[in-house]
Amino acid sequence: MTEISDWRYRIERYRLIGVRCRRCGSVYYPKRSKCIKCGSSDLEEVELPKRGRVVEYTIVRLLPDRYNRFHPYAVALIELDDGTRIYGQLTDVDLDKIHEGMEVEATLRKLYEYGESGQIVYGIKFRPVLSR
Amino acid sequence: MEVSLLGIPVIAGYGVIPIREYWDKDVVSLAINAVQNLVKSTGLKDFDAIYVGNMLSKYYEEQASISVHLADELGLEDVYALDVECGDASGAYAVLEAIKDVLSGESKIVLAGGVEKSTDELPHRLYRGISLSEDIFLVDYIGLTNLVNHAIALKMYIRRYNVDKADITYLSVLDHENASKARHAYFRFPIKLDTALNSPPVADPLTLFDISPNIDGAAFLLITTDDIAKEYNLNYVKVLGYGYSVNRTRFYERFDPTTLTAAKRASQQAFKRAGINTSELDFIEIHDSTTIAGVLALESIGVHGSGTAAKYIRSGVHRLDGELPINTFGGLKARGNPLGATGAYAIAEGVMQILGEAGGNQVKDAKIGLIHSMNGFDLSSIVFILGGD
Numbered sequence: 383m384t385e386i387s388d389w390r391y392r393i394e395r396y397r398l399i400g401v402r403c404r405r406c407g408s409v410y411y412p413k414r415s416k417c418i419k420c421g422s423s424d425l426e427e428v429e430l431p432k433r434g435r436v437v438e439y440t441i442v443r444l445l446p447d448r449y450n451r452f453h454p455y456a457v458a459l460i461e462l463d464d465g466t467r468i469y470g471q472l473t474d475v476d477l478d479k480i481h482e483g484m485e486v487e488a489t490l491r492k493l494y495e496y497g498e499s500g501q502i503v504y505g506i507k508f509r510p511v512l513s514r
Numbered sequence: 515m516e517v518s519l520l521g522i523p524v525i526a527g528y529g530v531i532p533i534r535e536y537w538d539k540d541v542v543s544l545a546i547n548a549v550q551n552l553v554k555s556t557g558l559k560d561f562d563a564i565y566v567g568n569m570l571s572k573y574y575e576e577q578a579s580i581s582v583h584l585a586d587e588l589g590l591e592d593v594y595a596l597d598v599e600c601g602d603a604s605g606a607y608a609v610l611e612a613i614k615d616v617l618s619g620e621s622k623i624v625l626a627g628g629v630e631k632s633t634d635e636l637p638h639r640l641y642r643g644i645s646l647s648e649d650i651f652l653v654d655y656i657g658l659t660n661l662v663n664h665a666i667a668l669k670m671y672i673r674r675y676n677v678d679k680a681d682i683t684y685l686s687v688l689d690h691e692n693a694s695k696a697r698h699a700y701f702r703f704p705i706k707l708d709t710a711l712n713s714p715p716v717a718d719p720l721t722l723f724d725i726s727p728n729i730d731g732a733a734f735l736l737i738t739t740d741d742i743a744k745e746y747n748l749n750y751v752k753v754l755g756y757g758y759s760v761n762r763t764r765f766y767e768r769f770d771p772t773t774l775t776a777a778k779r780a781s782q783q784a785f786k787r788a789g790i791n792t793s794e795l796d797f798i799e800i801h802d803s804t805t806i807a808g809v810l811a812l813e814s815i816g817v818h819g820s821g822t823a824a825k826y827i828r829s830g831v832h833r834l835d836g837e838l839p840i841n842t843f844g845g846l847k848a849r850g851n852p853l854g855a856t857g858a859y860a861i862a863e864g865v866m867q868i869l870g871e872a873g874g875n876q877v878k879d880a881k882i883g884l885i886h887s888m889n890g891f892d893l894s895s896i897v898f899i900l901g902g903d
Contacts (some may be wrong), residue, residue, distance in 0.1 A: 384652045384766060395655050410767065412651050418767060440546045440665035441718040442657060446642035449657055457662050459766055471657040503653045 385496065388503050398432060398488055400466070401425040404425040409466040434462035439472065439480055442444040444512040456480055461507060473507040485511040491493065521739030524750035525900065527556035528617050528862040531732040533700040533850035535633045541571045542583045545629040548732035549588060552625070556736055556748055562621035563594035565611045567604030567628030568854035570643045574635045579665025582830045594621065599854070599890030601647035602803060604628050605733065606857025606896045612737040613753055622742055625791040627734030627856035627862075643854065644728060647890045649763055653877075661717035661725065661889035662806070668719060670808040671772045675821030679711075679719060681828045685805040686710045686723045688827060692834055695874035698769045698859075700729050700850030724805045731852030733859040740903075751868045754790070754882070755899040757783025761892045774807075774814035776895035779884060781815035784884070784897040797839045797867055798832075799860040801888045801895075802846050809878045811886055812840070815897065839877045840869055857887030861898060868902045 393399055401409030405422040411430055416423050439458035442449075448454065456472040460481070472480060473491050486508040495502040529552025536544060545566065553559045566581040577583075579596035597606040600688065605628025612626035635643060646652050646659045652658040672679060675853075687707050693699035710723035736748075743750040759779035762768045768775070785791055802808025812823040817838070826832065832840040843849045843863045846856060866872045867880040881902045888895040 383650065386649075391651060392654065394651070418762065438666045438669045440661055440662055440669070440714065440720075442662060443714075443718075444641045444661065444716050445638070445657070445659060446645070446653075447638040448642075448654075450638070452657075455657055457657050459666055469652055469656050469658060469662070469764075469766055 385499055385501055395492065398506060399427055400429040400430050402428040409464065411458070411466065411468045430466055431463040434460045434482065434486060436482055436484045436486060437461050437467065438482060441477055458508065460484070460486060470506070470508040472509070474509040487511050516706055518621050520617070521539060521741045523616050523739050523753045524593040524738060524743050525735050525861070525865050526630060526738050526743040526750035527552050527558070527712060527736035527749040527751065528865050529553070529555065530698050530733040530859060530862050531731060532698045533729050533852055533859070534728045536631070537633065541568070541575055541577055541580060541629055541631040541892050542587060544730060545580065545584050545734070546732045548585050548627065548629070549584070551627065552734050552736060558623060558736065558746065559588070561590065561593060561625040563612065563615050563624045565598050565608035565626040566594050566625070567598045567606070568630060569599060569601055570606050570646070570853060571631060573640070573643050573646060573657035573751035575631060580629065600894060602851065603801070603857050603887040603889040603894060603896055605859070606627040606861060606885070606887035606898070609735055609737065609844045609858060609861055609876045609894060610756055610758065612735070613674070613756065616737055616739060621664045622738060624737045625734055626737055627858035628733035629855045630731050632728040632852060633730050640728060646773040647893055652764070654662065659717070660835050660890060661720060664672045664804040664806055665717040665720050666765065667771055667810065667891065671806065671810070673820070677821060677824050680707060681824035682708065682805050683710050684722055684824070685702045685802060685808050688833060689802065689841050689845040689848035692842055692875060693848030696849060697896040699844045699848055701844065701848040702726055711775060714792070720804060720806070726803050726846035726851035729852055731850060731857050731859060733860060733862045735861055735865070749869050751865045751900045751902060753898060754890065754901040755784040755786070755788030756897065757787070758894065758896040760894045763893055765891065772810060772820070773893035774810050774888070774895060776892045777811050777814040777888060777897065778816070780897040781884070781886070784899045788901070790899065791883065794882055795838060795884050797842055797877045797883045799842065799864055799883070799885045800840055800845065801856070801860070801886050802841065803851060805847070807891060808845065811888070815884065815886060834875065834877065842872065842875050842877055857896070859885055860885045864898070864900045
């Protein structure tokens with residue numbers, strides 16, 4: 383990524399904005415231009431639910447430089463409350479306590495910063511839901 | 515079998531270098547060394563076209579157009595030179611380009627293979643590099659790496675089919691056993707299952723011995739037709755069939771996450787072209803960039819039913835002296851995974867087996883072999899079926 387592409391992706395990075403197929407109802411995040419279930423190109427932007435549960439997860443231990451400060455971190459396959467499945471990085475969580483079925487919610491967090499330009503890039507991560 | 519008026523496409527020579535850490539060589543030098551070995555064994559040094567598979571030199575060494583630099587170093591003029599990039603399947607895709615070139619009649623004698631200089635970068639940059647085929651949004655904003663899909667698929671597979679992880683990791687034991695006799699392999703020693711299971715985690719539940727090492731290597735093949743090979747008195751292996759396909763790039767949008775759909779489609783095409791089925795195979799080279807990828811590949815190409823491959827691997831049927839040997843020189847785990855060159859090594863190994871030049875790794879009566887190579891976790895897959903004359 384460059385500073386330019388970080389700017390281009392800002393909306394999808396700050397908010398869970400995906401697309402829903404107007405024909406069959408399938409939802410995708412991030413956006414795509416065609417529905418892979420029914421083939422329709424008639425898709426509308428939609429904001430996805432911020433809550434969901436962990437279906438599976440892994441702990442990433444070999445990672446690129448820019449994520450060093452978070453080493454090691456967990457990436458989870460998350461099923462949102464509307465049934466949409468996405469990948470999300472987990473935050474504010476004890477890695478030993480992550481479990482399948484754990485309820486999580488989207489939150490805005492720092493992803494990385496650029497050394498020279500000093501630009502800080504924020505994005506969505508998921509944290510455990512403490513109370514409901 | 516693919517037959518055109520021009521004849522049958524064949525592989526009539528190979529040149530590989532041992533997979534090592536070559537601190538004193540750059541990417542083009544590695545390619546030259548492999549080609550020199552090919553020239554030495556075939557006596558041919560003039561080619562109509564060159565296809566070079568490579569994944570990361572643009573990113574690491576900031577060197578593009580390797581095929582052109584290779585042509586220049588080899589003193590070739592009026593040659594068609596093209597770089598081929600398809601992640602860690604680049605080398606195999608380069609060979610398919612050569613086969614199609616020969617089938618079209620445009621070129622008669624073609625050089626194709628792959629080269630990778632993985633050790634030119636520090637580990638943290640390597641981890642970004644080997645994830646380059648993945649969706650940039652997922653890698654940079656969610657933290658996906660090349661291993662995440664493998665790890666999640668492993669957990670889904672274990673849960674779905676109630677498989678013991680040790681049976682999956684056992685593939686690395688088999689790989690090391692085969693590599694221990696192979697001169698060009700990187701890890702030339704056997705390991706114990708306990709060592710593999712207790713190695714450090716890399717992307718839980720994957721441990722270090724579940725993943726393949728990204729090292730330096732170069733492997734090239736000579737592709738031509740049977741008639742021309744005979745004319746030059748070259749031993750050759752026929753390309754009986756090939757196939758290729760792609761899968762959904764976002765793992766979580768795949769309809770069946772524990773099937774490598776691209777590998778499945780690619781193998782079906784290859785079997786159809788060759789007019790054979792799995793029972794006629796004498797050996798298989800699968801793309802086990804991780805142990806779970808290897809297990810799923812064996813199932814997806816139709817050798818075993820879903821959820822059963824690990825059990826068969828553990829039982830010994832796929833050892834070098836078993837019923838259907840796999841990864842006869844150690845696969846990606848132990849022969850090594852020089853990314854853009856990996857597929858070309860697998861093809862060269864298939865050729866060695868069929869020509870009876872596999873030395874201590876020789877599979878008895880190896881006549882027909884299947885080679886599978888893939889980009890990432892089945893982003894795309896390519897399959898060849900090779901056969902003896």
